[in-house]
Amino acid sequence: MTEHLYQPILDHFKNARILCVGDIMLDRFVYGSVDRVSPEAPVPVFHIKRDLLALGGAGNVVRNLASLGANVFFSSVIGQDESGRMLESLIGAEKTVRSRFLVDEHRHTTTKTRFIAQGQQMMRADQEQTHALTSVQESDLFSALKNEVESVDVVILSDYGKGVLTPNLIQDIIKHASELKKPVIIDPKGRHYEIYNGCTLLTPNHKELAQATGYPTTSDEEVSKAASILLERVSVQHLLVTRGAQGMALFSRDEGPVFIPSKALDVFDVSGAGDTVISVFAAALACNANLEVAAHLSNIAAGIVVAKVGTAVVKVSEIMDAIHRDMGEDTKETHLLTWDQARDKVMLWHQKGLKVGFTNGCFDVLHPGHLKLLNEAKSQCDRLVVAVNTDRSVSALKGPARPIHSEQDRSVMLSAFDCVDIVVAFDQDTPFELIQHLRPDVLVKGSDYTVDTVVGAKEVMGWGGSVYLVDLKQGYSTTSIVAKISSGSRN
Secondary structure, eight states: OOHHHHHHHHHTGGGOEEEEEEOEEEEEEEEEEEEEEOSSSSSEEEEEEEEEEEEEEHHHHHHHHHHTTOEEEEEEEEESSHHHHHHHHHHHTOTTEEEEEEEETTOOOOEEEEEEETTEEEEEEEEOOOOOOOHHHHHHHHHHHHHHHTTOSEEEEEOOSSSSSOHHHHHHHHHHHHHTTOOEEEEOOSSOGGGGTTOSEEOOBHHHHHHHHSSOOSSHHHHHHHHHHHHHHSOOSEEEEEOGGGOEEEEETTEEEEEEOOOOSOOSOOTTHHHHHHHHHHHHHHTTOOHHHHHHHHHHHHHHHTTSSSSOOOOHHHHHHHHHHHTTOOOOOOOEEOHHHHHHHHHHHHHTTOOEEEEEEOOOSOOHHHHHHHHHHHHTOSEEEEEEEOHHHHHHHHOTTOOSSOHHHHHHHHHTSTTOOEEEEEOSSSSHHHHHHHOOSEEEEETTSOGGGSTTHHHHHHTTOEEEEEOOOTTOOHHHHHHHHHHTOOO
């Protein structure tokens, strides 16, 4: 497999048209601390600092597809409640996604709330009602998506067992898609896979395969036997079995198995990895990739996403970078992280209970004043994010003769300091949007500011953070250094 094979497929992900139907959930992550035991009962007192809302279940499949640039039509069922409205808002924020929700006034939208302190999940609280759709609701939902099947390349059914994908609805969708020669890929749930008869491909993980067949799935031989048994029992053409650290395996009725070793370098969180697999596989299939190529791309994507925190997503650029590394090519070294890469790092640090600091500036010609700021900033936190103005932004602030050093060179020099953990660039007039994106715990600026004038201070303090002002080292500034150089002065 070479870049020349993968690149055209990845380039066309933006043209992929995919219908996704399934159980959507609202994932809520509540971060805080536990410092004492309640006097009312022998339970910890959880002090809430911040929370995060995210699309879960089939919604995470949609997030992954949107991250790949694919065009998506999504349909599901929500309750007539605040969680349902939040899901509509989150889906609406995805630019390449259209949606149609069936609102069930008798159903509570599935909501999973995780409480996390000191890097550990303390508890998960679920609100949900998982009764199956009525026949009328089945008919209404099928009518809402029936016409969409004709205009897409691939259909995904994401079954989380919450009642949306009833056996009747599944078969209606499969039969209609088959008539139009549209492949149907299903992430299955439960033991009885007969409800998926007629689909193109199932994507169980090895534990689900063992549960469905009653056979072990540890070794290559065992997973091959279990897959063979399932293909005998269920009328499906292919199986893509995800196997965690062992990678994945593709089984087809008329061909031998294809075993693909894992590409994961680090594993922080396997949550949602199956959603990434089915999303990349479907997008590749929509771009006319064959099954083996689609499986290899899915495996690469899975290796990327498990190195992130929570139900993360993967981008086409990340897949291509991983392919270059796998081929032994030297990709262009960069010390600048993207905003999303920086957010993944911050989320990981927060999961571990670490305090994250943030400071920003042009940092054009580094001097002792900068070093004092950075060292003091690091003394206030466990991990320090430094945000640098882009070249365009520096020119807008300082004039057309600046910057002296490019943003890439400035990031290289900043990254060389032990006190700096990551560097990220911002092109806006202020770092306000970046601060909101990363949600640090401590904002650090020089004492020429006041707390009231520090950009983002109100927001950071609002989610439980703080602001720290560093006494400036007198006599140092990039502007004065540049002026001295220009004049030839040594003083």
